[in-house]
Amino acid sequence: MFPSHIIDLAEKLQKICIEKKLKITVAESCTGGLIGGLITSIAGSSEIFERGFITYTNQAKGEILGVPAHIFMAQGAVSDECATAMAEGALTKADADLSVSVTGIAGPSGATATKPVGLVHLAVARKGLNTYNECHEFKGDRTDVREQAVESAMKLLNKVAEL
Amino acid sequence: MFPSHIIDLAEKLQKICIEKKLKITVAESCTGGLIGGLITSIAGSSEIFERGFITYTNQAKGEILGVPAHIFMAQGAVSDECATAMAEGALTKADADLSVSVTGIAGPSGATATKPVGLVHLAVARKGLNTYNECHEFKGDRTDVREQAVESAMKLLNKVAEL
Numbered sequence: 001m002f003p004s005h006i007i008d009l010a011e012k013l014q015k016i017c018i019e020k021k022l023k024i025t026v027a028e029s030c031t032g033g034l035i036g037g038l039i040t041s042i043a044g045s046s047e048i049f050e051r052g053f054i055t056y057t058n059q060a061k062g063e064i065l066g067v068p069a070h071i072f073m074a075q076g077a078v079s080d081e082c083a084t085a086m087a088e089g090a091l092t093k094a095d096a097d098l099s100v101s102v103t104g105i106a107g108p109s110g111a112t113a114t115k116p117v118g119l120v121h122l123a124v125a126r127k128g129l130n131t132y133n134e135c136h137e138f139k140g141d142r143t144d145v146r147e148q149a150v151e152s153a154m155k156l157l158n159k160v161a162e163l
Numbered sequence: 164m165f166p167s168h169i170i171d172l173a174e175k176l177q178k179i180c181i182e183k184k185l186k187i188t189v190a191e192s193c194t195g196g197l198i199g200g201l202i203t204s205i206a207g208s209s210e211i212f213e214r215g216f217i218t219y220t221n222q223a224k225g226e227i228l229g230v231p232a233h234i235f236m237a238q239g240a241v242s243d244e245c246a247t248a249m250a251e252g253a254l255t256k257a258d259a260d261l262s263v264s265v266t267g268i269a270g271p272s273g274a275t276a277t278k279p280v281g282l283v284h285l286a287v288a289r290k291g292l293n294t295y296n297e298c299h300e301f302k303g304d305r306t307d308v309r310e311q312a313v314e315s316a317m318k319l320l321n322k323v324a325e326l
Binding site for chain 2 (some may be wrong): 001002007019026028030031032033034036037040041043044045046049050051052053054055056057059060064106107108109142143146147
């Protein structure tokens with residue numbers, strides 16, 4: 001279901017997390033569950049994954065992950081600030097060691113004057129460390145944007161898991 | 164990312180749900196987010212999907228969806244009773260009109276004397292109706308089992324959405 005280079009990243013992540021006893025969680029907006037689906041595609045994933053959150057609307061991001069309302073008003077849901085609050089909220093709610101969040105505009109609709117289709121903000125939070133952010137402008141259609149978001153999320157997770 | 168016959172089911176579901184103004188949510192165990200990922204792969208999904216829950220462990224099923232502990236002890240997490248409690252819990256927690264739950268043994272490990280790899284229980288709950296259950300014994304590897312679970316979930320969702 002997932003391309004092999006993305007499955008490789010998930011396998012690598014699982015190995016690191018088992019070795020370091022890190023529990024992962026996910027807070028997904030535009031990827032809608034794909035990252036959780038990918039992490040759990042690797043046999044043995046229950047050793048590192050316990051729960052995840054699909055928060056598609058602002059209301060869900062607020063109620064489930066505790067993203068404060070002022071972020072939606074000031075920076076919007078597709079922003080570093082929102083991605084950070086999602087990842088840090090998920091870490092707490094899941095009592096995990098490592099979390100990733102993705103919030104972006106997968107298209108074809110949803111673009112604004114300042115935020116184009118393909119704009120995706122990611123954050124990876126890890127207990128005891130500062131949260132890492134990335135911002136991408138992916139090209140392609142809805143499926144391409146989401147797949148690139150999943151791939152970037154896995155790369156950033158691997159990087160922070162290895163620290 | 165998903166096979167075209169499964170995407171067709173998701174498109175059909177979206178059309179029905181938009182027409183009938185039904186909001187969907189998901190409560191995923193062994194599929195780990197794939198159903199949410201599939202529903203949101205169709206452009207316009209924000210009209211019908213607001214949030215979803217990936218509950219991989221019993222603890223997550225209990226804490227997030229309110230599955231009562233006696234079900235894990237009496238029938239186990241892979242059972243009609245658990246699938247029903249997951250789907251009905253998700254419906255309430257998300258304030259949705261329609262929900263699907265999936266709980267099963269994707270393998271290669273996890274089988275017991277009475278529950279083989281490939282055993283998957285599904286439930287679809289809809290506001291005001293009795294919850295529908297299905298139980299399957301899927302063949303194939305972990306990926307095959309999960310993909311068949313996603314397909315069955317979409318078929319059952321479509322059936323209940325059409326009522």
